[in-house]
Amino acid sequence: MPKSWSNKRERQYEHIKQSASKSGRSAGTAKRIAAATVNKTRRKKGETKGSSRSRSRSGSRGSRSTTQKRRSAARKGGRASGRSK
Secondary structure (H helix, E strand, C coil), X not given: CCCCCCHHXXXXXXXXXXXXXXXXXXXXXXXXXXXXXXXXHHHHHCCCCCCCCCCCCCCCCCCCCHHHHHCCHHHHCCHHHCCCC
C-alpha cells in the first residue's frame, strides 16, 4: 500500500481484497487484483502524476462506431438472430 494512496483508496483496497478472498482467490491474487483495481481507479480519476489514460479512445484499435455497437443480433444476422437452418 503506497503512501500516495488516500484513506479512501486504502479502504477501497481492503474491501476489494476481502471480496476477492471470499470468492476463493488466494491471498496473493486478491492483493494483486485489489492493487490493480485501485491504481486503475486513481488513473481514471486523475489522482496520479501521469496522464489519466494510458490509451486514447480514438486511437484504440478495433473501435467501432456507435451504430455498430447498438445493432441487435437480428439486424447483424448473427447466430442469435433467430434464423433457423
